[in-house]
Amino acid sequence: MANSMSFLILLCLVFAPFCLCHKKMGSYLYPQFYDYSCPQAQEIVKSILANAVAKEPRIAASLLRLHFHDCFVKGCDASILLDGNGGIISEKGSNPNRNSARGFEVIDEIKSALEKECPHTVSCADILSIAARDSTVLTGGPNWEVPLGRRDSLGASLSGSNNNIPAPNNTFQTILTKFKLQGLDIVDLVALSGSHTIGNSRCTSFRQRLYNQNGNGKPDFTLDQYYAAELRNNCPKSGGDQNLFYLDYVTPTKFDNNYFKNLLAYKGLLSSDEILLTKNEESAELVKLYAERNDIFFDQFAKSMIKMGNISPLTGSRGQIRTNCRVINT
Incomplete structure (x- = not known):
């Protein structure tokens, strides 16, 4: 355990520009998070996303927006992906998201492929983060290493979605x-x-x-x-x-x-x-x-x-790795 923790700390120091350290939790975001547990993770995301963008170029912007709308509500924890059920009031019905948030089916397809490749391993929150980067690259934008290791929320916040996300007519x-x-x-x-x-x-x-x-x-x-x-x-x-x-x-x-x-x-x-x-x-x-x-x-x-992707992520033992991005694990 001590050696493992030392390795994580070393990684965080080496990849400081891309890494978010939670010293109190002993948990870290870093680009190599899935290198051993799911080495094909990022290639799977990129491949499925490339096909989706080729079919409908608009989906790139939609997925970039999903990541933004997720991170501004309770942090980057995939709360935006949750459907309303079991006491959860979905963020999909908020003013910023209703009739405009889209791309959920692409995330479902990516998640399904990742569950086949490495079950219970890659979080929906990390999928959103990788998809946002790949959407940028696929449309001609910059590339960057995505810090990884987020976990998924156990709830959503409709009020947070309504209040936290900037509106087109805000001052x-x-x-x-x-x-x-x-x-x-x-x-x-x-x-x-x-x-x-x-x-x-x-x-x-x-x-x-x-x-x-x-x-x-x-x-x-x-x-x-x-x-x-x-x-x-x-x-x-x-x-x-x-x-x-x-x-x-x-x-x-x-x-x-x-x-x-x-x-x-x-x-x-x-x-x-x-x-x-x-x-x-x-x-x-x-x-x-x-x-x-x-x-x-x-x-x-x-x-x-x-920086935005590092907003209040759930790490360590907090949250969970959802097997279906739309619902909490039972």
């Missing part, structure tokens, strides 16, 4: 506060917002910008008027709530820094996007930097994803 300060409550800073906020370089958003998430931004019946003046006119074609004042629009209309399925270039042209789709440029000097400078330097954006995005 800059509200969004920054929600990030800071998770141990993330303004640099993480701007970098992680860059994930909107891929994926879609629903009309209902930005309609107010087109027609009634400040309750005065007028559109958002920080939205390019020609772009706004295009958006109004498929996002009417009423109806069409679920109509989809690219978050980055220039390269919607490629992970790059066009998202930030769009903000500089006042063509950020969501209010929560454009305010990174218009409401705070420090975040505006970061937007300009990332728009100019894709390499710096990629580097910071990877660092911020590792």
Whole structure:
């Protein structure tokens, strides 16, 4: 036991940039967690995910978003994957997730394959973390080593999902506060917002910008008027709530820094996007930097994803390794 603990501590020191140490628990997250217990784990995730993205490119953004929405509620513990049953009220019904959270079937497929390869070994929380990284890489984004060793929660938090996850119409300060409550800073906020370089958003998430931004019946003046006119074609004042629009209309399925270039042209789709440029000097400078330097954006995005993935993980004997990501083990 002593030798095993010494080995874990050594690993944590060697892989310090990627490793989260819980000294009190004697438990660690590190990239090599499954090297012996399930050496094929990451290849299995990547293979299934690659097929899913090839069939439907949008799924990459959906899985990246699932990881984000999971970590902001009780930490990165796969609580978002739980269906409602046995006293559990699912986070899938929260305002940020209802009618928009997706990709659960892909996680099910990955989990099923991993259970066949190495039963009761790889957590759903780690699957989400790996899938978020692979979704980024498969769409042309940066790569990073994912710290692993998370375990799965025994419950969900509908209120946490409703309250903790930033909303498209939140003020800059509200969004920054929600990030800071998770141990993330303004640099993480701007970098992680860059994930909107891929994926879609629903009309209902930005309609107010087109027609009634400040309750005065007028559109958002920080939205390019020609772009706004295009958006109004498929996002009417009423109806069409679920109509989809690219978050980055220039390269919607490629992970790059066009998202930030769009903000500089006042063509950020969501209010929560454009305010990174218009409401705070420090975040505006970061937007300009990332728009100019894709390499710096990629580097910071990877660092911020590792940091976000380290939010309050369950480790050691806490939680469990679910055999089905949708339900607690009986």
